[in-house]
Each structure stands twice: as C-alpha cells, then as structure tokens.
Amino acid sequence: MNWKPSRAVLADTALAVTVGGLSAAATLNQALAQQASLSWSAWAAAAAQLAAGLALILRRRAPVLPVLLCMALCAFITPSAVPFATYAVGVHGRGRPREWAAVLLLSGLFARPWNISGPVPEVLLNTASISLVGIAPALLGMWLASRRRLLQALAERAERAEREQRLMAEQARSEERARLAGEMHDVVTHRVSLMVLRAGALRTIARDEVVREAAEELRQVGCQALEELRELVGVLRSEETFGSARTAEPVVLDLTGLVEESRAAGVEVDLATEGEPVPAPPVVGRTAYRVVQEALTNVHKHAPGARVTVRVGYAGGLLHVCVRDTGGARGAAMVAGEGGTGLSGLRQRVQLVHGSLWAGPSEEGGFEVRASLPVAPGGGAARERAAPGSTEAADGVRVSP
Structure with a gap:
C-alpha cells in the first residue's frame, strides 16, 4: 500500500528539520568563534539542539513530548525549540493542568536562573522576562485554538440553521x-x-x-x-x-389508439418502437401518454398537413418518447412561443415522475418534443439534455393546451 504523507506531516517535518538544523549550526558556529577547534562538548550541544528540533515532528500527535525533551536538555543547553514546543501545547493540547504545568516549568528552566548572577530581585526579574519566551507562544497558541473552535462552532451553527430552514421550507x-x-x-x-x-x-x-x-x-x-x-x-x-x-402494477405503454385517432383526423403518423418494451408504473405510462397526446394535439392545431413520427425507446432503465413533425403550416405564434401553457404544464407533470422534457425546433425544420422517464426503481432520473445549439428559450415554448 502506497502511503502519502499529509500536508500537516510534511509541514511539521520541514519545521523540525529547519529548527533543529539551524540551532545545531548556530551552536557549532558559536563554539568555533570561542575556540579554534570543536570539542566533543560542542558536538554534543549541537546534537542536543538537533534532537530538540526533530522532536517537533510529534507536536500535533503528542505536544507534551517535545516539552519534556526540552526540559531534560535545559540542564545542559538552552534549546532553541522551546518557543515552538510551548506553542504546540497551546494549539494542539487539550488544556489539561499537567500540560500547562509542564509549559510553566519549561519556561522557568529555559531562563536557566542558576546561570544568572546578581541580586535576588534582579535574578527574579531576568528569569521572568526570559520565561516569557516560552509562555507567550503557548498563550498565542491557546488563543488561536480558541478562535478556530469558535469559527468552527459558528460554521456548524450556520449549517444547522440552513438545514433547519430547508426543512421548514420543505x-x-x-x-x-x-x-x-x-x-x-x-x-x-x-x-x-x-x-x-x-x-x-x-x-x-x-x-x-x-x-x-x-x-x-x-x-x-x-x-x-x-x-x-x-x-x-x-x-x-x-x-x-x-x-x-x-410501485403499483406496471403496464406497457400503448400508443396505438392515440395514433389511430390522429390518423382518423387526417394527420399522417408513423409509430416506431426501439428496444424491448418494459412495463412501467401506471403514473409513468400515463405521463408518457400525455406527452405524445399533447404533441399530437399541437400538430393538429399549429401544423396541419405535417407528417409526424412518434418514436418510443427503452434503454438504461428509461422510457424515451419523441414526437417530431415536418413543420407543415405551423403558425408564427407557435414558433414565437405565444399561446397557452400546454408544454409548460406538461413539463411539471414530467418532473413529478423525475423525468426530463425538451421541446423546440428540430434540425429538419419542424418541431420536436422529447421526454425521458424512469421506468425502473434503479433507472434513476432522466438526464436527457437539449440538442446541440438549442437554447433554454426553446425549452420553454408555450403552446396552447
């Protein structure tokens, strides 16, 4: 299994290597400035600085461990990783008393009061001022963590309010x-x-x-x-x-009677079926029937003399119906979208069964109405889109019912 480190791990590793490497290098440079050659104590101090820095890799998962390691090293050196360790406790700690006790103790040890000479008040003042280097980052981290939790709580509250508003609207x-x-x-x-x-x-x-x-x-x-x-x-x-x-007893869509009625009224209608007919729920079958009926009614009203092709297809758990005419003497009102709201109401009926409807001019110059309706529970919602080059305006054509 390929393991890819997260951004947080990479960031902590980069911080740990940078702090540890720079601290070790600074310790060696300081030793070289004081003596001609590096002694084993200088190398040990540099190794201790590097170890304190590398301990910051654990600052998210175990923020107390870098603090404890720095406390142990304070007896020998002044770890440069102390501010980063205390900051990690403030940001990623759980706010337990023992964690803050460790921070306060580390801050006091970081000042190394046994190395400060002078009157007692002066020693205490210097110790307190140096201890702020360890305490201030911890307080800053605690403030940032509190701010982050507050923002998260506000975001959750906004989400909850939006969810409740949506439920109330429903x-x-x-x-x-x-x-x-x-x-x-x-x-x-x-x-x-x-x-x-x-x-x-x-x-x-x-x-x-x-x-x-x-x-x-x-x-x-x-x-x-x-x-x-x-x-x-x-x-x-x-x-x-x-x-x-x-989920009622399914039926197979039968358009024979509807086509025969249009033929008896003088309209040439061709009926074609593609795919194996699949029984559909009654509400879906009646919706498909109404789509074809509305389209044929519009041909009678607005395109007398046009030849009509009705296609019924079954594919992918969907029932597809397409009614296309050759144009005939379609009036300007129909093309401009004037009249009633037949297709608009039909679209609402199709949406009730989670289907889709498209109506607009066809590439051959006539008019076309297409609908896709789910006929099976696993069929999903119909997702047929408008033909290339069509516009939303064509989808909203208003036709007399």
Missing part, C-alpha cells in the same frame, strides 16, 4: 401541496363527478342512438379524468402516495 411546501390537493379534490372532483352522472343519465333517457353514444363517450372520458385527478391529488398530498403510485 414542510411549508408539503403543507401547501396538501392544501392545493384538498381544494382540487373539493372543487374539481365534485364538478367532474356531476358531469359523469349527468352524462350517464343522458345516456339512459336519450332516444337518439347518436346522443347515447356521445353521452357514453363523455361519461367514459369523465371517469378517466376522475381517476387521473385522484392520482394527481395523491401526488400533491405526499411523496409516500407518489411512491406507492410508482
């Missing part, structure tokens, strides 16, 4: 969704139910066969609208309901 959205679902259920469902009941009554009392067939068709459409409306209300009320809707 809760507010859930409550708003539930409120909208309740209003939709109370108002729309009631009206559509009345429409279905009256259509059924009309089918019963009507004498004309054409009227009865129209009433029955109206009743069936109303029942289908009620079913989809109940499902949409469940999606708005909770994510759990949405999840259960996705």
